[in-house]
Every structure is written in C-alpha cells, then in structure tokens.
Amino acid sequence: MIFILVLLLIVLVISGLPLFAGILGASLLGLYTSGVEFTAIPIEIVRLANSPILLAIPLFTFAGYLLSHGGTSTRLVRFSRSLLGWLPGGLGVVALVTCSFFTALTGATGITIIALGGLLYPALISERYKENFALGLMTTSGSIGLHFPPSLPIILYGFVSGTSIEKLFMAGLIPGILIIGVPSLYSIYMGKKWKLDRPRFSAGEFLGALKGAAWELPIPFLILVGIYSGLSTATEAAALTVVYVLFIKVVVFKELNVFKDLPEIMKESMKMVGGIMIILGAALAFTNYLVDAFIPMRILEFMEGLMDSKIGFLILLNIFLLLVGCMMDIFSAILVVVPLILPLADRFGIDPVHMGIIFLTNLAIGYNTPPVGLNLFIASSRFDRPVVQLYRATLPFLVLLLLTLILITYWPGLSLFLPNLFK
Amino acid sequence: MIVLRLVDRILARIEGWLIIAMLSLMVIFTFFQVVLRGLYTHGHLPWANTLMGQIDWSEPFVRLLVLWITFLGASLLTRDGKHIQIDLFSSILPPRWLPLRDFILSTVCASLCAMMIKVCVDYLSMEMEFGGTMFLALPTWTGQIILPAGFGLLLVHFLVKAVDQGIQTVRSIRE
Secondary structure, eight states: OHHHHHHHHHHHHHTTOOHHHHHHHHHHHHHHHTTOOTTHHHHHHGGGGTOGGGGHHHHHHHHHHHHHSSSHHHHHHHHHHHHHTTSTTHHHHHHHHHHHHHHHHHOSSSHHHHHHHHHHHHHHHHTTOOHHHHHHHHHHHTTTTTTSTTOHHHHHHHHHHTOOHHHHHHHHHHHHHHHHHHHHHHHHHHHHHTTOOOOOOOHHHHHHHHHHHTTTTTHHHHHHHHHHTTSSOHHHHHHHHHHHHHIIIIIISOOSOTTTTHHHHHHHHHHHHHHHHHHHHHHHHHHHHHHHTTHHHHHHHHHHHHOOOHHHHHHHHHHHHHHHHHHSOHHHHHHHHHHHHHHHHHHTTOOHHHHHHHHHHHHHHHTTOTTTOHHHHHHHHHHTOOHHHHHHHHHHHHHHHHHHHHHHHHOHHHHHHHHHHTO | OHHHHHHHHHHHHHHHHHHHHHHHHHHHHHHHHHHHHHHHHHHOOHHHHHHHHHTTTHHHHHHHHHHHHHHHHHHHHHHHTOOOOOOSSTTTSOGGGHHHHHHHHHHHHHHHHHHHHHHHHHHHHHHHHHOOBOGGGOBHHHHHTHHHHHHHHHHHHHHHHHHHHHHHHHHHHHO
16 A cells, blocks of 8 residues: 555646645655654754745745846856957857856846846857857856855755755865866857957957946855855855845946846746745655654665775766766755765765765756756747757757766865865 | 635735735845944944933844745745645646645645644643743743744645645536
8 A cells, every 4th residue: 555655646746746745745655664653754843944045045035036037147148248248269168157146146047047048048159159058168168167055055055964065065166166167168168160250359348347236246256255255154155145245236336126036026926936845844854754664874884885996986976977867856855865865975075075076066967968957948938849869969068067977066165165274 | 716815815914914024024125133243342332322222122122033034935835835845746647647646635735734834832831820921021922922923824724725626626627
C-alpha cells in the first residue's frame, strides 16, 4: 500500500505537482511509515521564523526586483559597453558581465534573460554577431553570476548546510570570474574570427556612462565591504541595500512611483519568495524525517560499498548534479539534495565550502542542459525561437562551461584560496 | 461557483495588502536596527542603545514576518499557477490531456493542504496548552496561526483552480 502511494507520488511530481506539495506528501508518508506524529512537520516549518539569515532572502529579492524595473539595465549595459566594447567580440563580453551582475542581484530566476535579453540580443545581432552565437550567449548568461554576492542560492546553501555565508561568498569569487572569463575569451576569439567592427574606446563616453551608472555600480561592492569589514551581517546588508535601491530609484532617478509601482513590485517579489520558502519549509520537514530514518547514513553505506575514491565520488556527483540541475530549479535542488549529499562529501573529505561552489556551478550549468534546462525554455519564449534551435545554439557555451566545471571541481584551491586567506 | 470565485478574489486582495504591509514593516524595522546598532557601536551614542532596548521585540517580530510572507506569497502564487515544479510532460503530452492533468494536480494539492490544516491545528492546540511566550509576552501560537491559515488560503486557491480545470476537462472531452 505504502509502496503504491510512494510510486503515485513520484509520478505526480514528475508530471508537474508543485514541489512543495510533493515534498509535504513525501514527509507525511515517511512519518506515517515510521510511526511519528505528523506534528513534526509544522514544528519544522516554524523554523522559517527562527533564523536571522533567512530574512536576507525576501530583502535581497525585493531589491533585485526593484532594480529590474526602470533604467538600471540600460545604464549598466551602456557603462560596460563603454568600458569593454572596444575589445574584439566586446559586446559579447559586455553581455556576460552585465548579465552576471544582474543575476547576482536577482538570482537565477530568468529575470536576467527577460530584463536584459531585449536590450542585448538585438544589439548583438545588429553588430553582426551570428544569430546562434547571440542566442547561446544570452541563454547561458541567465545563470552566470550566481557565485557573486548577494546571490540567493549561496545564502540558501549556507543555511541548509550550516556553512558560513561570508566564507561562501569569498569562495565564489575566483570560480565566478572563471565562469564569466572562459565564455568571454570565446567571444573575443569569435569576434576576431568574424572581423567584427570594433568601436574605439572613448574617454568621453566612458565618463558619461560612468556618471550614469555611478549609483548602481557600487551596490555589490558595498554589500561585500559591509559584510567583510564586520560593519553589517548579510541580513543587515540586505536591509541597507533595499533602502539604498529605493532611494536611487524613487528619489535620484524618479523611475518608480511609490504608490503606483511599489505595491505591484512588492507583491511580485514576495510571490517568488513564497514559492521558494514554502519549499524550504517542506524540505526542512522532509530532511528531518530523512535524518530520523537514517536515510543519509544508508546512502553513505551504499556509496561506500560502491566506490572508495574521492575522484570517483566527484565524477558521480557532477553527473548527478547536472541531471538534477536540468530537472529542478536551483533553489529546490539545493533544498532537497544538499542534506543528502553533505554527509557523503564529509566522508570523502570534501570541504563544505568547496562543495557549495561545486553545487552552484553544476546547477547553473544544468539550467542550460537539454532537454529540459529551464534557461532554454525562458530564452525560447523570450526570443521566440524553437527550443531545438537553442539546444544547438548553447552547445559551444555548454562545452566551455563543462570544462570550467571540471576545473572548479578538481581544483579545490580555486574556491578555498580566498576564504583561507581571510581566516 | 460564483461565490467561490468571489472568495478567491477577495482573499487574493487581502493577501496582497498584507504582503505590502508586512514587507514594508520588515524593511523599516530591519533598517532601523542596523542604523541604531551602527550609531551605538561606531558613534558611541548611548541613546541609540536605549532605543534599541525599547524595540528589542522587533527582531523576532521581523523574523516571524518571514514565515507569514512565505505563506501569503505562496498563496498568491497559486492563483498564477506558477509554483515551482518539474514539468516534463507539458511539451510531450497532447494538449487536450493537459486540462485533465492540471485538474488532477490541483485536486491532489488541495487534499494535501487540507491534511496539513488538520496537522497544523493539532500542533497549534498543543502550543496553546504547552507553548511558551514570544516577544511582547504574546503566546507563541498567535504567531503560528499562519500555519493552518496559510494552508487554508492555499486550499481555497487550489480548490478554485481544480473546479475551473474540471470544467475545462469536461469541455475538452465533449469536443
């Protein structure tokens, strides 16, 4: 009977049952079989109100949504164009840099592709970049930048795994730069090959663009400085960011009307927060059941019998996480998978901070992986192209990112150098 | 049916207002906490510390708002049908099957929410009896009332969806 119900639940989840409901169902079934009171579930959900760090999630999300309205994206693109546009393939580099800036602030929720795609894609085409190159670039850009503060997935990983968020932010910097850097080099190479026009660097335009973007550019750096100077916690930094962004949007640029635009943006952003956090609540309950039923330990024993080398584990992990990343969105993947994997990683001597970076990189790439990677569908609807064309268009970028992933996974120093420096 | 839709709309309105109010409070209180703490530790102003002591309830209050906003936001999201989900079949299944699938999924969600209401009510009655107090000497269950209420809101929205999709299913079969 239980077996049939479990099977039924799995079928429902695969066919599109909202994940929070699926996880709640799984917890109910699990608790029922192990004879524990169902009230164990609300006890865990209530924990959403117990952690100061979770407060950072609605605040940063709100700030990100505020930034995605109005002219911020235009100003940022203008600035990075004036700074990097003169490179061969410069506009491609510009797209990667601005998109990652935006993704760090808004999370890999597709906002980047939607907010910046309309601006950058036509620009790329008009500068005679090949259509498939432009499409592939814009699609992969949707999940690049997750490694930079104040990325929400990092905060969530830190919360779920009990790892220091400050350390994780530090650890993400070098891998993050690598993930932008490798596709950028590709764009430069293609720009040279196609002999694209290269506008000259103009000091006047640069200064003008700098002035235009002067309010928004410092935001990530202010957050970093605030956190690492000990001036504020991540949560306090989030509150300061919201107030700062409100100030520039409402007072400086007068782009947002407090009464007309703000309520809508608040609702939209909190819908997204609700969608993520209710899964978090359900996942807390489910994890609690798993741990009580010794499931992670059993997986550990099983895996230990299967293999005994760290490399073997990492290879398997990469494949597994890519699959997960292409099926699930990044938030639920972290919530569901991290508690299961962490004891394994610990057993094989992998630093939880490094583990977090491996996780993020895998999941970010999974977003672009055919057949069901989320970015492919967002880009397909945004640029009005068939998904199959996007499979082809993203392929070169996918290969490059996979190479970067290998580097990040098997060279822990890349992730651990900075956090160890600041210890 | 008309009544159900009306309830659905009115609830969504209220959820929207609550979200706006709570998020505003969240921003305002957290911001003031940072500023006061900064004034005290870096500006060495004793009155900032006194003021901080006056609003020491605001920190747990704001954390509680996270829980409330979670349920209210998720509830509004239900109306849009945009919950996070794995969706392998939308592109594979023939389109005329989709209403039936959606009807089944919404019904399952509604039933799970109904079960959760029962579980949370049990939990709350336990809290009423044995639970302690939180900030401002309020009993803890007052803050946790959002659990059954939140699942209740989700239930209503999923029910309305299920009914809508049920009607669509019947229609698509007739055609």
